[in-house]
Amino acid sequence: xxxxxxxxxxxxxxxxxxxxxxxxxxxxxxxxxxxxxxxxxxxxxxxxxxxxxxxxxxxxxxxxxxxxxxxxxxxxxxxxxxxxxxxxxxxxxxxxxxxxxxxxxxxxxxxxxxxxxxxxxxxxxxxxxxxxxxxxxxxxxxxxxxxxxxxxxxxxxxxxxxxxxx
Amino acid sequence: xxxxxxxxxxxxxxxxxxxxxxxxxxxxxxxxxxxxxxxxxxxxxxxxxxxxxxxxxxxxxxxxxxxxxxxxxxxxxxxxxxxxxxxxxxxxxxxxxxxxxxxxxxxxxxxxxxxxxxxxxxxxxxxxxxxxxxxxxxxxxxxxxxxxxxxxxxxxxxxxxxxxxxxxxxxxxxxxxxxxxxxxxxxxxxxxxxxxxxxxxxxxxxxxxxxxxxxxxxxxxxxxxxxxxxxxxxxxxxxxxxxxxxxxxxxxxxxxxxxxxxxxxxxxxxxxxxxxxxxxxxxxxxxxxxxxxxxxxxxxxxxxxxxxxxxxxxxxxxxxxxxxxxxxxxxxxxxxxxxxxxxxxxxxxxxxxxxxxxxxxxxxxxxxxxxxxxxxxxxxxxxxxxxxxxx
Ligand code: SF4
Numbered sequence: 001x002x003x004x005x006x007x008x009x010x011x012x013x014x015x016x017x018x019x020x021x022x023x024x025x026x027x028x029x030x031x032x033x034x035x036x037x038x039x040x041x042x043x044x045x046x047x048x049x050x051x052x053x054x055x056x057x058x059x060x061x062x063x064x065x066x067x068x069x070x071x072x073x074x075x076x077x078x079x080x081x082x083x084x085x086x087x088x089x090x091x092x093x094x095x096x097x098x099x100x101x102x103x104x105x106x107x108x109x110x111x112x113x114x115x116x117x118x119x120x121x122x123x124x125x126x127x128x129x130x131x132x133x134x135x136x137x138x139x140x141x142x143x144x145x146x147x148x149x150x151x152x153x154x155x156x157x158x159x160x161x162x163x164x165x166x
Numbered sequence: 167x168x169x170x171x172x173x174x175x176x177x178x179x180x181x182x183x184x185x186x187x188x189x190x191x192x193x194x195x196x197x198x199x200x201x202x203x204x205x206x207x208x209x210x211x212x213x214x215x216x217x218x219x220x221x222x223x224x225x226x227x228x229x230x231x232x233x234x235x236x237x238x239x240x241x242x243x244x245x246x247x248x249x250x251x252x253x254x255x256x257x258x259x260x261x262x263x264x265x266x267x268x269x270x271x272x273x274x275x276x277x278x279x280x281x282x283x284x285x286x287x288x289x290x291x292x293x294x295x296x297x298x299x300x301x302x303x304x305x306x307x308x309x310x311x312x313x314x315x316x317x318x319x320x321x322x323x324x325x326x327x328x329x330x331x332x333x334x335x336x337x338x339x340x341x342x343x344x345x346x347x348x349x350x351x352x353x354x355x356x357x358x359x360x361x362x363x364x365x366x367x368x369x370x371x372x373x374x375x376x377x378x379x380x381x382x383x384x385x386x387x388x389x390x391x392x393x394x395x396x397x398x399x400x401x402x403x404x405x406x407x408x409x410x411x412x413x414x415x416x417x418x419x420x421x422x423x424x425x426x427x428x429x430x431x432x433x434x435x436x437x438x439x440x441x442x443x444x445x446x447x448x449x450x451x452x453x454x455x456x457x458x459x460x461x462x463x464x465x466x467x468x469x470x471x472x473x474x475x476x477x478x479x480x481x482x483x484x485x486x487x488x489x490x491x492x493x494x495x496x497x498x499x500x501x502x503x504x505x506x507x508x509x510x511x512x513x514x515x516x517x518x519x520x521x522x523x524x525x526x527x528x529x530x531x532x533x534x535x536x537x538x539x540x541x542x543x544x545x546x547x548x549x550x551x552x553x554x555x556x557x
Pocket of ligand 1: 098
């Protein structure tokens, strides 16, 4: 454990670890608003079928998840819960911010009760723009994230800019 | 971004309101169960706090507000064409249906009327969004009760309806297609035949649902006689839509008070009611509604008149002074907009009446004394959308 976190693992082991993490992503669906339905289409509908990518979208709690998809409008009332959920997830963890609302406030950019961007409270790895993004866009975000995980070295886990789909 | 004092105060007030509920529930005997704000049974972010005595619910309070985005205030700083972009997202499953009453209210104030072709297409799209909305309900209900199969079926067939909406409007489910005085575009080529096929598909989904779910013994045991809402309670809580029809009230705004601008009178269909008022009745009513909707669409598709798609309206829309109230029968129930104009580019005040808020208000009454698993069926069969509750 200590070796993994400090990034002092031998190279072949790191690669093996990254490969297995890449194809066993457990996604917690944090559906908040309209985007949640598109996320549902991407994850639960036979047409888009996310499981072929090695992604399992049904963990029972955030404590079993590697990846969380924040899809929809984060309001100020909801923000503490989002933060708490993120803190409960075990490391290494990834965040996809889906939809304009989660990215920057979207159509509610001047509303009094909406948090303008979930990146104000938790770090985001992939931004999927759109209102709502098509399910394909979310799948692309996941594939790009998987590519990054595959190349990832624990030592430089936190380096690098977030991915923007599109 | 800087946090202003008023934002801080609002945050403190929200937290204090939550703490009050917690305190009240904690200090009494029994156990407190907190569901949400993120819980699969709450379709989003409704929070339910229930006080239990063993397996039975003594008291249960829904705490909305986690999805409050301040619509009524935002509408006051958007021009009339911009408002439709916003109100799409109130009930996000039936987006087009949200635009229509607002546009009709604006048309009423401006005294314009959409050409007949636009009216019929508008009605068709209205019904398509109803299909997209309620078909998800059918799938979701199965998932809540532990039968995931029907969820996959519903998602599969719902795509066909979404495809048709997308082909006509360009958006999978936020079309923003309705304009004051008509529609943005005409229909694409071949759309009518394809929509007939999609309707056929939906009817098959209904048959599948009826056999797989409604006829299922476990489903019946979990819904029949559970969450019974009598007629007088339903009306006094202001419930509307399928929830009200399931208590035996024959009331449908599409038939009884169809506002000018929609052409339901061209179609011939039936309003179903059910005398029981329980979870089963609410599900059954919605299933029949999907069937009737497909028939409405089929009939209207064959009677689209030729003609222009847009009436003559000025490029810059200024709505004359006045007030208007228009309500339509949306997928979730009665949705209405009360628009006050002072002759400006933007509305002076928009009051939104959405169905889910009233439908969910009955939860404390109806969940008293039920078992914990029944809370899930009751919530699922009442069918609400969080955006529609909190706005
Ligand atoms: S980005 Fe658009 S579709 Fe997504 S939650 Fe926000 S308003 Fe809804």
